[in-house]
Amino acid sequence: MGTALLYHEDMTAARLLWDDPQCAIETPERLTAALERLRRRGLERRCLRLAAREASEAELGLVHSPEYVALVRGTEALDVEALRELSAQYDAVYFHPSTYHCARLAAGAALQLVDAVLTGAAHNGLALVRPPGHHSQRAAANGFCVFNNVALAAKHAKQSYGLHRILVVDWDIHHGQGTQYIFEDDPSVLYFSWHRYEYRHFWPFLRESDADAVGRGRGLGFTVNLPWNQVGMGNADYLAAFLHVLLPLAFEFDPELVLVSAGFDSAIGDPEGQMQATPECFAHLTQLLLALAGGRVCAVLEGGYHLESLAESVCMTVQALLGDPAPPLPGTLVPCRRYGERGEGRWAGRRPHPTLPRSALESIQSVRAAQAPHWASLQHQGQWGPGRGPTHICAMGRERGVTLTCLPAMAPAPSPGASSLEGRPLPLLPREPAYKVAALSCRPSPPICTAVVLTTPEATLCLPPGVVRQEEAAPQEEAEAWARPHGALAQGEALTVLGKVLCLVDRILDGQVGSGITAIPAPALAATLDVSIRRGLFHGAQRLLCVAVGQLDRPPDLADDGRTLWLNFRDEQAAALSVFHVSVPLPGATGGFLSCVLGLVLPLAYGFQPDLVLVVLGPAHGLQDPQAALLVTLLRGPAGGRVLALVEEEPKPQLAGILARVLHGEAPPSLGPFSAASPEFTQALGHLRGQLEVHWKMLQVAGEAGDTVLS
Ligand code: X5A
Ligand code: ZN
DSSP, X not given: OOEEEEEOGGXXXXXXXSOOTTTTTOOTHHHHHHHXXXXXXXOGGGSEEEEOOOOOHHHHXXXXXXXXXXXXXXXXXXXXXXXXHHHTTSSSOOOOTTHHHXXXXXXXXXXXXXXXXXXXXXXXXXXXXXXXXXXXXXXXXXXTBSSOHHHHHHHHHHHHHOOOOEEEEEOSSSOOHHHHHHHTTOTTEEEEEEEEOTTTTSTTOOGGGXXXXXXXXXXXXXXXXXXXXXXXXXXXXXXXXXXXXXXXXXXXXXXXXXXXXXXXXTBTTOTTTOOOBOHHHHHHHHHHHTTSGGGOEXXXXXXXXXXXXXXXXXXXXXXXXXXXXXXXXXXXXXXXXXXXXXXXXXXXXXXXXXXXXXXXXXXHHHHHHHHGGGOGXXXXXXXXXXXXXXXXXXXXXXXXXXXXXXXXXXXXXXXXXXXXXXXXXXXXXXXXXXXXXXXXXXXXXXXXXXXXXXXXGGGGGGOOTTEEEOOOOOOHHXXXXXXXXXXXXXXXXXXXXXXXXXXXXXXXXXXXXXXXXXXXXXXXXXXXXXXXXXXXXXXXXXXXXXEEESSOOOOTTOOOSSSEEEEEEESSOOEEEETTEEEEEOOSSHHHHHHHIIIIIHHHHHHHOXXXXXXXXXXXXXXXXXXXXXXXXXXXXXXXXXXXXXXXXXXXXXXXXXXXXXXXXXXXXXXOSOOOOOHHHXXXXXXXXXXXXXXOGGGOOOOOXXXXXXX
């Protein structure tokens, strides 16, 4: 079990034999560069290596006409002039004598990957193939594509395994019109594509690439097009597209398998795409998709023409498939602002255009509007947007019928070492500046992935290999000092646990441990949380996100200074008590839970860019195990995997094991059948988002005027 990697050296044989500037970028080096980088990073040997086989003609017939297959077979015997002549009959295609063999291997690799994942030989995988597939149609080659590898894989999954719901995510920067045509009337395949469109001025210049192409007949609503009308889309735009468009529909669809048309011409540096998303973004996109379909994700290479960017992005995808935490996204996460704020570090020089309109949000708005009739999760959203929301969060409290208090200011996060304990006396603690938080990016996987603090030995039995018990503890006097304000922690077992938790917080922040879970006796939970937050800040976390589920109060004397963001799911009204203190009602329906997590918690979490995420499941948290598992899985994204989950020891001792597995990189179980949120719930959530999106731009889903931050 693990991640399958499919490849065959023969796929490097096909190459352009004449001069054609349009086709010159599709080179054999694309494959060798990607594979070389996987080897150099030690990623290839962590995968299950499988050699690709050729798809049979019968298999090709799942998608393509016999005449077309025969025509491609015939190219094996053609001379260069005849190849050139035939190529000219298609749009952006070249044939080589080895094309038929390569294209059968590419299709065969996709089929074999599906076999590996659906037979359980692998959890997920990547097929490194060429020629690519998503432009290829029943009887036509197009856009470097000969056979439609991903469409064949979907048909194969339906035919040979009886699957009923397959999600195809096409993150290549071109519209996979071939895949769209093949499945446009098929409700068993949900096809999502984002693509450079520029109001139809970009290849393949099709009217049917726009957001209002939503499928036909029984397939209405199962084609989802997100056209980008400007170049320069970056990490925040891609993430917003996933959180606000793809994932709500995908969770509602509840696929049994996810196929990715994984083109990396959507990454920074690519000459075709001209976009700005950095390679790390693909780790996040992959990780988000792994939360679907029990983690059965099969990625198949499509485009990607900047060898360096392609190789890095492929590595990021494979790392995420392997279960490694995704490196934090560089730069500020604000959808579609100015270029100057994008592309940090080694990619910093690439700023092709000086300014942009709010183009990404317009695209997101248009696809949500086009799909709303077909998806419960997009209904009753009401209208909230920057133009309609409050200009300041304080202004709106009474009108909206929610409790709001003024916050002091949007203070920038203070530097580590600044007074974080707010005058609270803590004797016996070292007074030297707090430790530096280990650099998050370019960090190798921590030596210990996930550590648990448990009091009951039985509970360890359900832990997967690789999850270890946290034995190391802070010295007793230190634990006592930190416990001092809290009677519940003062002695016995609670104090022992606290000593370990203190140490675990430190280890996660210095990168020696990836993530942690602590099961705590109920009476000590709130106090342990309070101390964990303070310890995290003391240890140098600049921003700490706390997602508290259930009846838990925010520690009353915690400063509202922007260093902590407190999100509380509890059974009362939605309320933004400040920009950093938000209460959300506990949704009953899965639809409500998903809108909270995808539409509120994750945008806030990604926008906040925390160093550490604390997830606390407190009294009466009301989450079913799969919901808790999904929440924790998704919260691995924003802080480079640094999550510490605190749960009550009773009444569900098995919960710690479930969370340990997802933090360790296992896929969460399915949420079960989708149930729509009530219109009241959706509206309350919408109001809350409307208030918060002035400060938290990742919440925005509409591109109306009113954003005054641009200047
Ligand atoms: C698979 C892929 C692009 C074709 C571009 C033609 N095809 N101008 O990225
Ligand atoms: Zn492409």
